[in-house]
Amino acid sequence: MLTKRIIACLDVRDGRVVKGIQFVDIIDAGDPAELAHRHAAAGADEIVLLDITATHEGRGTLIDTVKRTASELFVPFTVGGGIRSAKDAALVFDAGADKVSINSSAIARPELIGEIGGSFGAQAVIVAIDARRAAGAADPVGEAEVFVSGGRKATGLRVIEWAREAEQRGAGEILLTSMDTDGMRNGFDCELTARVSAAVQIPVIASGGAGSAAHFAEVFGRGRADAALAASIFHFGVTDSRELKAELQRAGIPVRLPC
Amino acid sequence: MIAVIDYKAGNLTSVVKALRYLGAETQVTQDPEIVRQAAKVVLPGVGHFQSTQLLTDLGITEAVREGVAKGVWFLGVCVGLQWLFEGSTEAPGTAGLGHFAGVCERFPAEYESAELKSPHVGWNSLEQIRSDSKLLQGVEPGGFVYYTHSWRAPLVSATASVTNYGGAFTGVVERENVMGVQFHPEKSSAVGLRVLKNFVEL
Numbered sequence: 001m002l003t004k005r006i007i008a009c010l011d012v013r014d015g016r017v018v019k020g021i022q023f024v025d026i027i028d029a030g031d032p033a034e035l036a037h038r039h040a041a042a043g044a045d046e047i048v049l050l051d052i053t054a055t056h057e058g059r060g061t062l063i064d065t066v067k068r069t070a071s072e073l074f075v076p077f078t079v080g081g082g083i084r085s086a087k088d089a090a091l092v093f094d095a096g097a098d099k100v101s102i103n104s105s106a107i108a109r110p111e112l113i114g115e116i117g118g119s120f121g122a123q124a125v126i127v128a129i130d131a132r133r134a135a136g137a138a139d140p141v142g143e144a145e146v147f148v149s150g151g152r153k154a155t156g157l158r159v160i161e162w163a164r165e166a167e168q169r170g171a172g173e174i175l176l177t178s179m180d181t182d183g184m185r186n187g188f189d190c191e192l193t194a195r196v197s198a199a200v201q202i203p204v205i206a207s208g209g210a211g212s213a214a215h216f217a218e219v220f221g222r223g224r225a226d227a228a229l230a231a232s233i234f235h236f237g238v239t240d241s242r243e244l245k246a247e248l249q250r251a252g253i254p255v256r257l258p259c
Numbered sequence: 260m261i262a263v264i265d266y267k268a269g270n271l272t273s274v275v276k277a278l279r280y281l282g283a284e285t286q287v288t289q290d291p292e293i294v295r296q297a298a299k300v301v302l303p304g305v306g307h308f309q310s311t312q313l314l315t316d317l318g319i320t321e322a323v324r325e326g327v328a329k330g331v332w333f334l335g336v337c338v339g340l341q342w343l344f345e346g347s348t349e350a351p352g353t354a355g356l357g358h359f360a361g362v363c364e365r366f367p368a369e370y371e372s373a374e375l376k377s378p379h380v381g382w383n384s385l386e387q388i389r390s391d392s393k394l395l396q397g398v399e400p401g402g403f404v405y406y407t408h409s410w411r412a413p414l415v416s417a418t419a420s421v422t423n424y425g426g427a428f429t430g431v432v433e434r435e436n437v438m439g440v441q442f443h444p445e446k447s448s449a450v451g452l453r454v455l456k457n458f459v460e461l
Contacts, residue, residue, distance in 0.1 A: 001383065001384060001423065002379065002381050002382075002383045002424055003381060003382045003383065003403065004381075005381050005382065040448070045381070045382055045405075070273075070276075071276075072276075072280060074277060074280075074445065074446060074447070074448050074449075074451060074452060075405070075446060075447075075448055076405060076407075076443075076446050093269060093272075094272065096272060096273065096276070098269075098270070098273065098446060120269045120306065121269055121305055121306025121307060122306075122378065122409075123305060123306070123378055123380065123407040123408070124269055124305070124306070172378060172380070172407070173380060201368065201374070201376055201377055202376065202377070202378065203376055203378070203380045203381070226376065226380070226381065227381065256382040256403040259403065259448065
């Protein structure tokens, strides 16, 4: 049976893992390569490294960090941040990434999705969407809006429509981050995740708000997520993936155990 | 020496990295002569079946056909497994090796009246493991491996293990010296490394 994936996310700035609270406050959480290996050993199904400074400061992705992290890492490894062209993506794949995650650059030039997919396969392209509910709208979830540049810029695009377009253009997965719940540890935005998951046929990774095993169970159940991503919950020893999975298994969620 | 065929498959680097981690001597090559002389051959793969057309264009298909006929150990990964069959509906104009009968087909959009997401991405279990499989020695039924694909190979007499997603499909195929895995052993943690180690130690 296909299991629900637990993905450990490393937000990296200047070669260090950091974690923001609602995209702003930054706390130093360690070395990316070391943490990636620790997460994999602790049962994470997948590792994502997001260079959170790349877009707005115009820096390239941290190829050396990617190389160091990918070395002897035998679980899927995704890299995002600052990938603006198929050539940028190629550098990241050469450094050892299995997938790239693109966000602002896909909004700026949606053809990029097909360009990377054409060369490396659809399975290698994750389109990341930073979403905020449309407060005050008749349907705040259905009208949720896409934001870019680390959540600083509204695009006017609706999340559900953009997810559908990304799929049509050849994305292999959608990484959906709720800016409303991110960093709060109060749970994922299950309504939004379920709406996006129902709107597309490709897998949806839920992100933003993980604080407990119950939150994961919720987003895999009512949120219809195929995978869920978290960063801070793992970094500070709240729990590890194996512990989390054991709890999910008790809740009837299929997970990779033993791992 | 293991010849790892370079036809620009996305996972070439990861496959080589895993084999070297296990102590194997590898040579990445596009040269049919080197493939002919190798004791073992690995064909990585991920992405579109169309990309395997290059194998025929480079003369590698013929070299593999000759090699496996005289007993060279062969392992195909993901699209590399699919290539061992006659072809795939993903690229009807591109022939596979035809070592195993049947054509690879896309996952259905629905299975048992429920929507079936595609690609099939994530960790799924190996079931009905054939006990005589050399590749799967030491792998327990129910062991998890990482998949990412939208096309799948049919069940054949050489199927050595199945995975269930929209029904059963061939997760591992093995007949004598010719083997293939639909999952990515290079990304399947301890179980994947065990499978590669079994191949390296043949």
